[in-house]
Amino acid sequence: MFAKEDSGVAADIGHINTKSTVTGYVKEQLDEALKGSEIVLIPAGVPRKPGMTRDDLFNTNASIVRDLAKGVAASAPEANVLIIANPVNSTVPITAEVFKAANVYNPKRLFGVTTLDVVRASRFISQHKNTDPADENITVIGGHSGATIVPLLSQSGYTLEGADLDSFVNRVQFGGDEVVKAKDGTGSATLSMAMAGARFAESLLKAAQGTKGVIEPTFVDSPLFKSEGLDFFASKVELGPNGVEKILEVGPITPKEQEMLETCKADLKKNIAKGKVAP
Ligand SMILES: NC(=O)C1=CN([C@@H]2O[C@H](COP(=O)(O)OP(=O)(O)OC[C@H]3O[C@@H](n4cnc5c(N)ncnc54)[C@H](O)[C@@H]3O)[C@@H](O)[C@H]2O)C=CC1
Numbered sequence: 001m002f003a004k005e006d007s008g009v010a011a012d013i014g015h016i017n018t019k020s021t022v023t024g025y026v027k028e029q030l031d032e033a034l035k036g037s038e039i040v041l042i043p044a045g046v047p048r049k050p051g052m053t054r055d056d057l058f059n060t061n062a063s064i065v066r067d068l069a070k071g072v073a074a075s076a077p078e079a080n081v082l083i084i085a086n087p088v089n090s091t092v093p094i095t096a097e098v099f100k101a102a103n104v105y106n107p108k109r110l111f112g113v114t115t116l117d118v119v120r121a122s123r124f125i126s127q128h129k130n131t132d133p134a135d136e137n138i139t140v141i142g143g144h145s146g147a148t149i150v151p152l153l154s155q156s157g158y159t160l161e162g163a164d165l166d167s168f169v170n171r172v173q174f175g176g177d178e179v180v181k182a183k184d185g186t187g188s189a190t191l192s193m194a195m196a197g198a199r200f201a202e203s204l205l206k207a208a209q210g211t212k213g214v215i216e217p218t219f220v221d222s223p224l225f226k227s228e229g230l231d232f233f234a235s236k237v238e239l240g241p242n243g244v245e246k247i248l249e250v251g252p253i254t255p256k257e258q259e260m261l262e263t264c265k266a267d268l269k270k271n272i273a274k275g276k277v278a279p
């Protein structure tokens with residue numbers, strides 16, 4: 001569904017709809033590509049190599065995302081902006097800072113795409129339970145990196161115990177690392193990310209066109225843990241014509257999930273602070 005090219009406008013989306021655009025890296029063409037866009041995805045940046053964390057990409061990708069965000073702020077300030085480039089936990093705050101500096105920040109229209117974590121969690125539980133992954137929809141909260149990825153199996157009525165639970169959680173948290181290792185230096189998850197990005201963008205479009213009750217977990221400017229210093233958090237979000245319609249509470253979770261949430265918050269706080277740099 002998505003086509004990325006390294007010529008012309010770097011990444012044109014293959015038309016999710018006529019007004020959707022993926023940003024490109026050819027600056028002169030960026031403005032033209034962005035004008036009138038309702039949805040802008042930012043997957044531009046360097047993927048990691050085996051042994052690297054997503055945070056290790058900060059040095060290269062922070063400035064790439066910052067510069068593209070400046071282009072979006074200038075040319076498509078009202079678009080829904082979907083950040084895919086890693087480290088998402090920091091690139092979303094970076095984009096927010098750029099938009100604030102340009103006086104066009106609308107927290108309802110900035111999203112860190114964490115859908116791939118949901119896709120993975122749904123796939124991995126289907127392997128345990130012998131179900132169709134298409135029928136699964138596991139909520140994943142927190143952020144998009146290692147221990148900040150917190151799958152909430154209990155909310156789907158599932159119980160895994162002991163080693164089964166640990167290996168499930170580990171696979172969801174480090175599924176990206178598995179792919180990076182398998183690709184052995186040639187990139188990260190591309191096709192599954194295309195699928196996840198398409199799913200999120202389609203949900204947004206459906207909600208924009210008036211469908212009610214469209215809910216996807218996503219990393220947004222969130223009130224949930226602001227009092228603890230976390231300005232952004234991924235949780236279930238109801239989407240609507242204005243972007244974020246409603247941020248849902250975390251809801252009931254098990255003591256083990258609460259423990260994971262606490263670990264997540266400590267890491268996430270540092271990732272967010274790192275992204276809150278002056279543009
Ligand atoms: N949020 C998520 O779940 C996922 C995030 N990612 C992240 O997405 C990013 C891209 O990963 P891939 O698509 O696998 O890499 P890729 O190397 O296949 O694509 C990167 C694209 O960014 C463009 N690019 C590179 N430098 C640029 C610059 N200075 N300005 C504008 N564009 C530039 C390249 O031309 C290329 O089209 C990485 O940061 C990766 O970690 C990847 C998969 C999942």
Ligand SMILES: O=C([O-])CC(=O)C(=O)O
Pocket residue numbers: 047048054086116175176177179180188189
């Ligand atoms: O792991 C990576 O570097 C890419 C990514 O975010 C993922 O696959 O979840």
